[in-house]
Amino acid sequence: MAGVKVYTTQSCPYCRMVEAFLKRHGVEYEHIDVGKDREAAREMIRVSGQRGVPVTIVGDEVIVGFDAKRLREIFEAPAMGMVYDVVIVGAGPAGLTAAVYCARKQMRTVVVSEDIGGQATWSWNIENYMGFSMITGEDLMHKFEEQVRAFRIAVELDAIRSIRKEENTFLVQTASENTFHCRTVILAPGKKPRTLGIPGEERLLGKGISVCATCDAPLFQDRPVAVVGGGNAAFETAIEMTKIASSVTLIARSAFRCDDVYVSRVENLGVKILPHHEVTALRGETLLSGITVRDRETGEETDLNVEGLFLSIGLSPNTTFLGDLVALNEHREILIDENGHTNVPGIFAAGDATCVKAKQIIVAAGDGAKAALEAHEYLERVTGEQTEGQAVCR
DSSP, X not given: OOSEEEEEOTTOHHHHHHHHHHHXXXXXXXXXXXXXXXXXXXXXXXXXXXXXXXXXXXXXXXXXSOOHHHHHHHHOOOOOOOEEEEEEEOOSHHHHHHHHHHHHTTOOEEEEESSSSGGGGGOSOBOOSTTOSSBXXXXXXXXXXXXXXXXXXXXXXXXXXXXXEETTEEEEEETTSOEEEEEEEEEOOOEEEOOOOOTTHHHHBTTTEESOHHHHGGGGTTOEEEEEOSSHHHHHHHHHHTTXXXXXXXXXXXXXXXXXXXXXXXXXXXXXXXXXXXXXEEEOSSSOOEEEEEETTTOOEEEEOOSEEEEOSOEEESOGGGTXXXXXXXXXXBOOOTTSBOSSTTEEEOSTTBSOSOOOHHHHHHHHHHHHHHHHHHHHHHHOSOXXXXXXXX
């Protein structure tokens, strides 16, 4: 199809998803890196009204973000029909590791996810994953993805709408109206960023407000920005933004929850720190032009002229689509036992959306492996038949 343009930045995982979708469907397109080309960035903002990537132009239509449903409507999706041994929901560390282990057990496997890498890709630097003294989240997840692709595992870029059981199979339905039939399910949907919940936030999301600094940071070169949050992720974002923005303000509702080393780092880099403050108002119609913050101890309000607001205020489990399919705890996390079993036979879970206390990449990967091995054992025990092919020793 002629006239397809994709505006991206180098470190944006969602941009990579759009490009992977187009390549997979044989669509020729023009790739424009707005992180490197400031004139192109201005053109993208003019055309789309967005200060966030990816933005895809198809003829006269503007598609914001990785909108799998709309992309499928335009470029068509392959027909479904196969009964899989397992559908893996999510392609973060847990889902991708589960995929490799399922493939090694010769299970017919499909991974369904809105993105590849999940929240792990948002990490600027990872210093506690074995085998790497330091690596970015994007680079680590790219290595995970390469290993999955080597097994020729089907990866469908889509959002899950619902899962239900019919007789001896599960039906997994997606936002783009595809249906996958499978005999087991591994849930690894991860978490999604929390937002402020104040007026104007939804309207300005992608227009100055961002939940993915690794995606959108290059668009704020030499512009004033603020980061909201008091944990390690917020401090890491503030540190990285000092290399890009003209000024950086860090806003936290309460006392900092980060490692002590980060506080001295941001202070040495000239970041303005506002503990015990909260954002109460947003300014700007088409693009963010400023915010109001309130001191939670004195009640005093201050206006800040910032053009970027990066939210790093925690995460919520991506479990809304489950309904009452499996048991959840009070935090909407999936309840599992030590081997990744949910309360529903044939459904397993791993990663940050589960009740496992440690929310770490290495823990999620290990639990993804366990879930895959349990799914394989379940199939052999319940169906009494080998999955297609000969199982491979791990």
